[in-house]
Amino acid sequence: MGDIIVIEDLVKMFDGKTAVDHLDLRIREGELFGFLGPNGAGKTTTVRCVATLTNFDSGTITVDGYNLRRNPVEAKSRMGVIQQQVSLDKDLTIRENMISHAMYHMMGKAERDARIRELSDLFGLEEYLDKPVDSLSGGWKKRAAIVCAMLHSPRVLFLDEPTSGLDINARRLLWDVVRKLHADGTTIVLTTHYIEEAEALCDRVGIIDHGRIIALDTPQRLCEGVGSVAVEYLEGGKTQYRYFGTREDANAFASTIDTGVDVTIRKTNLEDVFVELTGKSVGGGK
């Protein structure tokens, strides 16, 4: 499969501060791609540039072969975006929000009614359709937002921190939804600062820091790059981490640590990768 999103040398500045710094990225068709990084790393800004919500200073973005600057309408028609904050119109019902979205994509009445029925059924939203937005819980609002973004059958779906602020059950439900969409062949770009979310869902992960991609690969390969086995122990009142290629090497190292010190040997995760690469936790702290 080819690349459905091509970002080349993207730069976005805010008041003289570089939010996205000469970023290059290619996302393959049908891929579930994860953008991982701390708050303020440039994930959302990059997505907002691609979604045409923010102008960028330089670089090129192509979506499904359409240059965003030259053919914005064609590019937009191929994208669906679910923003971090649920962005439904709270003065309307769920159905009216869906109809509005379908209309914005120039869908005729018969087509949009059929599609609303189909997706509401798929996401279990039928009984909520004629209710006001605020009568739904956060998880159901997110589902409604996903349906709105999916109505026009976009080829690429952007999910910006989709599970932020959701409880565990709602988060799991949303993961199922994302997996379902991915299985149906939709290209999904997921931005998150939840490590387990990226590990559970993504085919490939790009770690972004200070507006630059600092690592890009499958979660497994990224972990292997650091060392697939982690040794975690306390030294001088501070937790230390060491990474090894094999469990034998990790065991050998652990045996050299003073007895009485708690030692944990476990698989390396993306948070370890992130800390190794940036010196920061994914939440942003040192």
Next chain:
Amino acid sequence: MSNLLRQIYYVAWGDMMFMRHNFLNILIMSIMSPILYLIAFGFGLRTGTTDIGVSYVSFVIPGIVALSSLNSSFSSTSTRMNVQRLYYRSFDEMMMCPLSLHAIVWGKCMLGLVRGLIACFILYALGLGLGAGGIGGMELELTPMFVVCTVLSCIVFSFLGMAAALLAKSHQSMATFNSLIILPMTFLCGTFFSVSALHPVFQTILYCLPLTYSSELIRSAALPDFLEFDWLCLLGLILWGVAFYTIDYWLLKTRKV
């Protein structure tokens, strides 16, 4: 062209649904302040005959119609857009869709246009009715140019409302805009008195504001037996409309929203 009209309808549809859900509330809000102005400044003052030969009530009603077009159209468009943009974020959703920016500007102004027209025509009907009953005299007329000018005025102030909403950084900045720009216009721009009665310096200042053109224009269209139709004011108001439209379009185009 038909595609653009279809897009305008699609953009406006959600706002029309909003209006349908809140019709009574919107109706009361739209006509409350103009009716208060009408009672206070029109029937309350009732200061005889003006220098153009009509009763003060007949003089002031077109001014209050212009004022209603400003109040209703500006506040409907700006309040709803401000909420959609800063609080619901649903404006972003629309911006991500393959819609023409012209359709977005026109479509988002439809709520202001419709609400403005409802307020203006209820008020005018009230004025005409009361006038026919002998309170305000029989001078006012419902001419085709009155309808055209009122529609134009509502459109211009909807465009202004959109510009204000797009520039606003918060709800507070909208309130500031209202206090500094809209409120002074309400009282000063020839709504309750003739601008020509003022010192030339003040006249010059007031002719820098769009409501002056609107009130003079609507008055000349509503009192055809007493005033010549003010083509210059029509041109002036059209130019204001073009300016506000250009600002709206530019703000959307450059994503300074």
